[in-house]
Amino acid sequence: MIAHVVIWPILLPLVSAIVLMFFWNQSKVQRYITVAGHGISLLASFWLALRTYSGDIITLNSGSWPAPYGIVFVADALSGTLVLLASLAAFCVSLFSVVSIGTGRASFGFFPILQFLLMGLNGSFLAGDIFNLYVWFEVIIISSFVLITLGSERAQLEGAIKYVTMNLLASIIFLTGIAILYGLLGSLNLADLSVKIAQSDDKGLINTAAILLLVGFGIKSAIFPMYFWLPASYHTPPAAVSAIFGGLLTKVGVYALIRVFSLLFIDDPFIRSTFIVLAVSSMIIGAMGALVQQNIRKIFSFLIISHIGFMIAGLGMFSTLAVIGMVFYLFHDIIVKTNAFMISGLIFKLRGSFRLENLGGLYNRYPYLSIMFALAMFSLVGTPPLSGFWPKLFLLKASFNELNWWIIGGIIAASFLTLIAVIKIWLSVFWRKHPNYVEAKKRIVWYDLPKIQKFTILLPIAILTVVSLYIGLNAAKIVEICQLIAEQITQPSLYIDAVLSNPENQP
Amino acid sequence: MEILLAITIGLLYAAGIFLILRRSMVRLIIGLILLGNGANLLIFLLGRISKGKPPIIPEDSKVFLDAYADPIPQALILTAIVISFGLQAYAIILVKRAYRVVKTDDIEEMITTDEI
Numbered sequence: 237m238i239a240h241v242v243i244w245p246i247l248l249p250l251v252s253a254i255v256l257m258f259f260w261n262q263s264k265v266q267r268y269i270t271v272a273g274h275g276i277s278l279l280a281s282f283w284l285a286l287r288t289y290s291g292d293i294i295t296l297n298s299g300s301w302p303a304p305y306g307i308v309f310v311a312d313a314l315s316g317t318l319v320l321l322a323s324l325a326a327f328c329v330s331l332f333s334v335v336s337i338g339t340g341r342a343s344f345g346f347f348p349i350l351q352f353l354l355m356g357l358n359g360s361f362l363a364g365d366i367f368n369l370y371v372w373f374e375v376i377i378i379s380s381f382v383l384i385t386l387g388s389e390r391a392q393l394e395g396a397i398k399y400v401t402m403n404l405l406a407s408i409i410f411l412t413g414i415a416i417l418y419g420l421l422g423s424l425n426l427a428d429l430s431v432k433i434a435q436s437d438d439k440g441l442i443n444t445a446a447i448l449l450l451v452g453f454g455i456k457s458a459i460f461p462m463y464f465w466l467p468a469s470y471h472t473p474p475a476a477v478s479a480i481f482g483g484l485l486t487k488v489g490v491y492a493l494i495r496v497f498s499l500l501f502i503d504d505p506f507i508r509s510t511f512i513v514l515a516v517s518s519m520i521i522g523a524m525g526a527l528v529q530q531n532i533r534k535i536f537s538f539l540i541i542s543h544i545g546f547m548i549a550g551l552g553m554f555s556t557l558a559v560i561g562m563v564f565y566l567f568h569d570i571i572v573k574t575n576a577f578m579i580s581g582l583i584f585k586l587r588g589s590f591r592l593e594n595l596g597g598l599y600n601r602y603p604y605l606s607i608m609f610a611l612a613m614f615s616l617v618g619t620p621p622l623s624g625f626w627p628k629l630f631l632l633k634a635s636f637n638e639l640n641w642w643i644i645g646g647i648i649a650a651s652f653l654t655l656i657a658v659i660k661i662w663l664s665v666f667w668r669k670h671p672n673y674v675e676a677k678k679r680i681v682w683y684d685l686p687k688i689q690k691f692t693i694l695l696p697i698a699i700l701t702v703v704s705l706y707i708g709l710n711a712a713k714i715v716e717i718c719q720l721i722a723e724q725i726t727q728p729s730l731y732i733d734a735v736l737s738n739p740e741n742q743p
Numbered sequence: 744m745e746i747l748l749a750i751t752i753g754l755l756y757a758a759g760i761f762l763i764l765r766r767s768m769v770r771l772i773i774g775l776i777l778l779g780n781g782a783n784l785l786i787f788l789l790g791r792i793s794k795g796k797p798p799i800i801p802e803d804s805k806v807f808l809d810a811y812a813d814p815i816p817q818a819l820i821l822t823a824i825v826i827s828f829g830l831q832a833y834a835i836i837l838v839k840r841a842y843r844v845v846k847t848d849d850i851e852e853m854i855t856t857d858e859i
Contacts, residue, residue: 393841419789
């Protein structure tokens, strides 16, 4: 019975989504239910995360079918933390969307779809079966397709064509990889596959499957050279949707890469060096792309690509230190990217534009808000003691241990370029005098909002900023969790034992 | 039979990738459909083809007497077909909607979101 804690983070969003469907045209009621539903999911995932920190790997055999045959849900410390952070980000985004999403979008099912998206995210973090992982990916992408096109503005549709094509292609490539693995080894269970791959001597086909999975997940996580769809689409939907996409969707790809390449395809020097090349290219090219953009959300989109590179670099080195840095960066990035996109939405509400040339004077008008923004921005850059600093420290230390100059150079250059991009935002949005204030004033909706609505928009940004500060100032605690995760990731036998020798398996 | 299926799968993948690389949105969708079907057939083929061997134990015995057909690939394909059906229906509607708004079938002209 105790293992049922694993399934709650998947079931609760589903239940909320179904309840929301009953209130299809009552967007006011939907808004309350959404926040309540996300709140309950957050509590459930908090409970799950706390249980995984004891070092146990909790598994649930669905339908009580013993492990390699049935579908297994597995929660180790990595999955637990990611479920917690996904629920936290989704909770904040739902608070943000209560005010920022209009009745038009709400009456076409925005809120239920948001719940389905969270269900897909939690499901893919907890799946212990590679085909099940594929199904959860499909749940995520179909929800995200609806969210990205809801509203049918021209830019949204153009962005969606690229987004939909690349995601469908990624799914097909992923499915091809699964087909090859199943045909070769006759199993879909991740733990069982791990055992069988270690015994198999058909390295050629296994490496083919590995590369197919790398490309499939690589498209989803937007690593170089498969990232072009991301900056073409992430700035088109409303800010709340960009926030959950930017914070979580690419990270699912990274999670799948971590899971598959730590459990299944271990220690292949070719794949490791491929990761390092891809990582360094993503870091540099993403950050350079961010420099030339004029739209705040496009700057953040390119920064996503750059920062995905940091995590992939950790996967390329794969020492204990590197894994600690990688998962720490993953946690930090979910919080900070969600926050960054929500801040861009708030800037839009305050000033009526996403473009740098139309913005300015925020610091003069809203000094306290600007300080909160500054905290979020500097943690994006990685200024000590904010949350972005510690994982970079671990990654740098790991790359110095190996004397891998490519990664050292990449991390330093990408951090520096990120700093320049953020300074650019800071200068033109906050410090500069507003260029055409009178003209822009017509489009500003902020002044007309009632106080309670202003509070609901500011609250999620404040929550995430505080979480980011907490991660930064209480890094020792987070590093302890990351050490536990690194231990579980670098020793796949722990995961395999937990799944295959689950006492429930014995009849 | 295996050879024939393998050639079909190869053709489906090749045609799908060729169509995806065209500039027309309609061909893009058809390409994705072909690729999806290719992947489904690949699972089918890699689950080993066996004829007339249902995975059912005969009534007068306790174990399988012979090699039997693997039922899992069929379950996988069924799932994958349903999923890809939904996604393709969505993609077709999207293309139609985009055609109405942007007034072109040419992907090269949809570059406003790529501008700085």
